[in-house]
Amino acid sequence: MSTASTQLPEGRYGRSADxxxxxxxxxxxxxxAVALLALFGYFAxxxxxxxxxxxxxxxxxxxxxxxxxxxxxxxxxxxxxxCTVRSQAADGSEVGRADFRFTGHDTRIDKVVTLRxxxxxxxxxxLGCHAD
Numbered sequence: 001m002s003t004a005s006t007q008l009p010e011g012r013y014g015r016s017a018d019x020x021x022x023x024x025x026x027x028x029x030x031x032x033a034v035a036l037l038a039l040f041g042y043f044a045x046x047x048x049x050x051x052x053x054x055x056x057x058x059x060x061x062x063x064x065x066x067x068x069x070x071x072x073x074x075x076x077x078x079x080x081x082x083c084t085v086r087s088q089a090a091d092g093s094e095v096g097r098a099d100f101r102f103t104g105h106d107t108r109i110d111k112v113v114t115l116r117x118x119x120x121x122x123x124x125x126x127l128g129c130h131a132d
Contacts, residue, residue, distance in 0.1 A: 052075060052076045052079040052081070052131040053073065053074070053075040053076070053079050053081040053083075053102065053129045053130065053131045054073070054074050054075070054129050055071050055072060055073040055074065055083045055126055055129045056071070056072055056126060057069055057070070057071060057085070057124050057125070057126050058070040058071070058072050058110075060123075060124035062087070062117075062120060062121045062122060062124075063120075064119075064120055065116065065117055065118075066096075066114050066115060066116050066117055066121075067087045067096065067114070067115045067117055067121045067124050068112055068113070068114050068115075069085055069112065069113050069114075069115055069124045070110070070111075070112050071083060071085070071100070071109075071110075071111055071112075071113060071126070072108070072109070072110050073102050073108070073109040073111070073129065074107065074108050074109075075102060075107060075109070075129075075131070076107065077105045077106075077107050078105070079131050079132075080101070080102065080103045080131070080132050081101070081102060081129060081130050081131040081132050082099040082100060082101045082102065082129070082130060082132075083099070083100050083102065083126060083128070083129040083130075084097065084098070084099050084100075084126070084127040084128055084129075084130075085097070085098060085100065085113070085115055085124060085125065085126055085127065086098075086115075086124075086125050086127055087115055087117050087121030087122075087123055087124055087125070088121065088122065088123045088125070089119050089120060089121060089122060090120075090122045095117040095118045095119045095120070095121045096115045096116055096117035096118065096121055097115075097127075098113075098115050098116070100113045102129075
């Protein structure tokens, strides 16, 4: 005596419950991926477009009571703002911090600034640049 098969013929009665759940998961995953991509694009746009002034430390030279910092600042022609620089001692304590203003119509500024310190500074770190 043979046993009858309990499986339904494929494709005859629509999707099974597992296939429906898998399809819903694919849709939800696609929606989440699109939302994540849109969020990433939003933050990237605002980082690039809204950042009107930026800079970087090229070199620095420390002495007992000051650090000379060579900054390169890039900005929009009509933008004014400042960059904050700090120096730390060998033990990690902050020994100096100052804001340096950048105005004018130049879009690229190379400038050596002097940061006064309370002790020998071993670093010169650009904390950030901000437009007015």
